[in-house]
Structures are given as C-alpha cells and as structure tokens.
Amino acid sequence: MERNLTHIALFAALVAVLGLVPPIMLGSGVPITAQSLGIMLCGTVLGARKGALAVLVFLALVAVGLPILSGGRGGLGVFAGPSVGFLLGFPIAAFVAGLVMERWTAPVGLAAGVGAALGGVIVLYAFGIPGMAVMLGKTLPEAALLIAAYLPGDAIKVVLAALITRGIAQMRPGALLSRP
Amino acid sequence: MLTLTSPVETPLHGVRAGVKLAALCGFTVVLFWLKNPISFALAALIPFSMIASGGPVFARHALRMLRPLWPFLVLLALWHWWTDDLAQGATITLRLISAVAAANLVTMTTRLSDMLAVIEVLLAPLARFGLPPRRVALTFALVIRFIPVLAGRLTQITEAFTARSRRKPRWRVLVPATLAALDDADHVAEALRARGGAG
Numbered sequence: 001m002e003r004n005l006t007h008i009a010l011f012a013a014l015v016a017v018l019g020l021v022p023p024i025m026l027g028s029g030v031p032i033t034a035q036s037l038g039i040m041l042c043g044t045v046l047g048a049r050k051g052a053l054a055v056l057v058f059l060a061l062v063a064v065g066l067p068i069l070s071g072g073r074g075g076l077g078v079f080a081g082p083s084v085g086f087l088l089g090f091p092i093a094a095f096v097a098g099l100v101m102e103r104w105t106a107p108v109g110l111a112a113g114v115g116a117a118l119g120g121v122i123v124l125y126a127f128g129i130p131g132m133a134v135m136l137g138k139t140l141p142e143a144a145l146l147i148a149a150y151l152p153g154d155a156i157k158v159v160l161a162a163l164i165t166r167g168i169a170q171m172r173p174g175a176l177l178s179r180p
Numbered sequence: 181m182l183t184l185t186s187p188v189e190t191p192l193h194g195v196r197a198g199v200k201l202a203a204l205c206g207f208t209v210v211l212f213w214l215k216n217p218i219s220f221a222l223a224a225l226i227p228f229s230m231i232a233s234g235g236p237v238f239a240r241h242a243l244r245m246l247r248p249l250w251p252f253l254v255l256l257a258l259w260h261w262w263t264d265d266l267a268q269g270a271t272i273t274l275r276l277i278s279a280v281a282a283a284n285l286v287t288m289t290t291r292l293s294d295m296l297a298v299i300e301v302l303l304a305p306l307a308r309f310g311l312p313p314r315r316v317a318l319t320f321a322l323v324i325r326f327i328p329v330l331a332g333r334l335t336q337i338t339e340a341f342t343a344r345s346r347r348k349p350r351w352r353v354l355v356p357a358t359l360a361a362l363d364d365a366d367h368v369a370e371a372l373r374a375r376g377g378a379g
Binding site: 074 | 282320355377
C-alpha cells in the first residue's frame with residue numbers, strides 16, 4: 001500500500017520534472033512540451049488507476065501554487081486560461097492510456113503507442129478543444145484549427161511514449177506496473 | 181521549491197483561503213455571465229484595481245504571471261482584426277485576462293500551507309472511502325521533496341549521456357529517468373514501512 005502511494009508521488013514528481021525540460025515554442029501559444037509525454041507515461045507505466053491518481057496529485061499541486069506546469073506556470077490562473085481543457089483532460093488521458101495497456105494483450109510497444117495515442121491525443125484533445133473554444137470565445141471547429149499545429153509534435157510524443165515504455169519493459173521486466 | 185505566493189504583504193493575505201476561493205468562483209461566473217458592456221468592463225477591472233493597490237512590486241509580480249498569455253492575446257488580436265470584429269475580440273480578451281488575473285491574485289495572496297488546508301477540508305468526505313487526509317498530505321510532501329531529486333537525476337543522466345556519446349541527448353535519457361522514479365518509489369516505500377507505514 002505504501003508502494004502505491006510512493007509510485008503515485010514519484011510519478012507526479014516526474015511529470016513536474018518533465019515540465020522543466022525546455023519547450024519548443026510554436027505559433028498560437030500552447031508550447032510543445034515534454035510534460036504531456038509524462039502524462040502518457042503515467043498511464044502506460046503505472047496503469048490506469050495509479051496513473052490517473054498521479055496526474056491528479058500533480059494538478060492539485062499546480063492549483064495550490066507550485067510553478068511546476070511547463071514554463072514555470074502554476075497557481076489557479078492556469079485553470080482560468082485557454083489550456084484549462086487540457087489540464088482537466090490530463091488525468092483522464094492517463095487513465096485511458098493505462099486502460100489500453102492493461103486490457104489489451106498486444107506487445108508492450110504497440111499497446112503503449114496505441115494507449116498513448118488514444119489517451120494522450122484523442123481523449124486529451126476531446127477535453128482541450130472545447131476548453132479552448134470556451135475561453136477564447138471561438139467555435140469548436142475554429143479551436144480545433146488552432147490546435148492542429150500541435151498534432152505533429154504529439155504524434156512524435158506517442159511514438160516516444162511507446163519506445164520508452166518498451167525500453168523499461170525490456171530493461172526491467174517486472175517494473176512495468178501496468179503489465180505485472 | 182519556491183511557490184508563487186507573493187512575499188509582499190497585502191490586505192488580501194489576511195483573508196481566509198476558503199473565502200478567497202469562493203469569491204473567485206463567484207467572480208468568474210459573473211464575468212462570463214455579464215452581457216451589458218459597461219457592467220462587464222467595471223467587473224473586469226476589479227482584479228486590476230486590487231493588484232494595483234498592492235504596490236509596484238506586487239503589480240510587477242502579477243504582470244509577470246500574466247505573461248504566458250501573450251501568444252493567445254496576439255492570436256485573438258489578429259483573428260478579430262481579420263474578421264473585422266474587434267469589439268468582440270476586446271471583450272474576449274478582457275474577460276480572459278481578468279479571469280486569469282483574479283485567479284492569480286488568489287494564488288499570490290495565499291500561502292501554500294493554507295491552500296493545502298483547503299484541500300484537506302475538501303477531501304475530508306473521502307476519508308470514509310479509505311483516503312485519510314494524512315496519506316494525501318504525505319503524498320503531496322513526497323512530490324515536493326522529490327521534484328528536485330528527480331531533476332538532479334535527469335541532469336546527471338543527461339551529462340552521462342553527453343560524456344559517452346557524440347550525439348545530443350534526446351528521448352533516450354527518459355528511460356533511466358523513469359526507472360529512477362520507479363526505484364526511488366520502492367526505496368521510499370521501504371523507508372515508510374520501516375517507520376510505521378503511511379496510514
């Protein structure tokens with residue numbers, strides 16, 4: 001039981017640390033960061049429940065005022081801004097990614113990639129686009145258009161999540177908690 | 181790990197966190213609900229007058245926290261100039277900045293410990309479902325303690341990679357970094373068990 005707690009805590013810290021990796025700035029404001037890669041990893045490595053809890057703990061600490069969102073952002077202001085949809089979708093994205101890893105019996109790399117794509121891209125954007133639409137006063141298709149520039153970066157992150165998860169499974173077979 | 185609370189003392193620092201959070205919720209709802217341009221503009225300016233009343237250092241801190249919004253503001257300006265709808269653009273922009281400024285105001289005037297206390301209160305009903313507040317507090321403390329540790333580990337791994345390879349370190353450093361997180365979790369769990377468990 002202590003292991004559950006520490007796994008959640010350490011992976012929440014990992015997501016925070018991945019936010020410190022310098023982002024690549026693109027056009028309309030949402031930078032390409034390594035942090036959503038961390039969200040995907042929470043799901044694919046820890047599994048659905050613990051991955052989602054790790055991300056929730058991370059979000060709680062952002063809300064409470066720690067500058068651990070990528071770019072040193074934090075506090076309640078980020079939940080009032082245009083990326084609020086993505087923030088609220090983070091835990092669900094991790095949950096879906098973990099669910100795919102746990103339930104699908106495909107090889108680790110493939111399951112992790114599909115999980116990261118389903119959770120970290122499709123589900124996440126399903127939350128992020130409406131959030132952006134509301135905050136920027138745009139319609140859904142307009143918001144989707146704004147976000148389209150980030151899809152290539154996220155496609156790369158899906159592949160990386162698959163490669164990293166497979167790397168962990170190869171180096172330390174027992175360590176992958178989503179596939180005990 | 182530094183928090184975003186402002187060291188400059190303002191009258192708001194003394195208000196209870198729960199009150200400020202409730203006021204923030206109310207303000208955001210009102211901001212999105214007001215349609216009359218005059219009352220909307222007056223409401224939207226409230227956070228800024230409060231920020232200004234905190235003094236120049238406080239105001240500079242508040243402006244710095246608004247900086248991440250600038251790409252969206254440029255985008256909105258261009259978009260609404262292009263569609264010839266500047267009034268709507270101004271409304272959306274003012275609403276966005278005002279909501280974010282109000283939320284930042286709460287963050288800047290509330291201490292971390294007070295915010296954590298609010299979370300404890302909010303999570304209290306979950307105690308009967310097996311989530312004692314002490315465990316939640318321990319989890320938060322562990323995250324805060326381990327962020328610098330994992331950051332240092334990532335730097336170490338990156339330096340080791342640079343020392344052993346001509347290529348620049350990219351995604352491959354994240355495999356040992358994630359394994360480090362898993363190993364640290366195991367060690368800390370052992371330490372917790374040795375000290376009587378997390379319950």
